[in-house]
Amino acid sequence: MKITPLDIRQKRFDTAVRGFSRREVEAYLELLAGEFEEVVKENIALKEELRRAQLRIEQYQERERTLQETMVTAQRISEDLKSAAKKEAEIIIADAEHQAEKIVHGAHQKLVQVVEDINELKRQRTQFESQVRSVVEAHRKLLETFSGPSFADRDYARVEDNVAYLSQKKATHGE
Template identity: 45%
Template sequence: MKVTALDIQQKEFARSFRGLAAEEVRTFLDQVGAQLEELARENIELREELKRREERIDALTSREKLLQETLVTAQRLSDEVKAQARKEAENIVAEAELRGEILLQQANERLAEVLGDITEMKRQRALFATQLRQAADAQLQLLEAIDAEPASLDKVTRLPRAAGAAD
C-alpha cells in the first residue's frame, strides 16, 4: 500500500495509558507529511522535467538521424557529381582531341593544296618565262629582220630601177 502525505496527516492512533505524547506524534506526523508532500511535488516536477528532456532527446536523436541521413545523401550526391564531372571532362577532352585531329587533317589537306598550287604556279611561271623568251626572241629576230630589210629593200628597189632605166 502506498502512503501519501494526506494519509500521514490524517492517521489516528489508538490511545493507550502509557502511550506516546499525542501532541508530539501529531507535530512529527505533520512535519513528515509536509515533507512527503513536498517530495511528491518535487518528484512529479522531476518526472515532468524528465519527460520533457526525454522528448527533447528523442527530437534531437531524430534530428541527428535525419542529419546523418542528409550527410550520407549529400556525400553520395557529391560522389555522383564528381563522377559525372570526371566523365564529362573526359568526354570534352576526347571531343577536343577529335576536333584537333580533324583540324590537323584539314590543315594538312589545305597545306597539300597550297603546295600543289605553288607547284602549279611555278610550272606556269616557267612556261610563261619560256613563252616570253620565245616571244622576245621572235621580236628580236623581227627587229633584226627589219634592220636587215632596208638593205635588201634597196637591193630589190635598185634592181627594178635598173631594169626600168634600161627600158
C-alpha cells in the same frame, strides 16, 4: 501499496495504556506528511523534468539522424557533382581535342593547298617563261630575216636584172 501524504495525515493509531503521546505522534505524522508531500512533489517535478529531457533527447536524436542523413545526402550529392563535373570536363577536353584536331587538319589541308598552289604557280611561271622565250626567239628570227636581204629585195633585184637584160637585148637587136 503507495502511501500519499493524505494517508499519513489520516492515519489513526489505536490507543493503549501507556502508549506514545498523541500530540507528538500527530505532530511527527504532520511533519512526516509535509516532508513526504515535498518528496512526492519533487518526484512529480523530476518525473516531468525527466519527461521533458527525454523529449529533448528524442528531438536531439531526431535532429542528429536528420543531420546524419543530410550529411550522407550532401556527401552523395558532392560525389555525384564531382563525378558529373569530371565527366563534363572529360567531354569538354575530348571536344577541345576534337576541335584542335579539326583545326590542325584544316591548317594542314590549307598548307597542302598553298604548297599545291605555289607549285602550280611555279609550273605556270616556267610555262609562261618558255612561251615568252619562244615568242622572243620567233621574233628574233623574224627580225634576222628582215635584217638581211629580203625575198622581195632579191626578187626585185632579179626583176631589175631581167629588165636590164631585156633592155639590152632589145637595144642590141632592135636598133
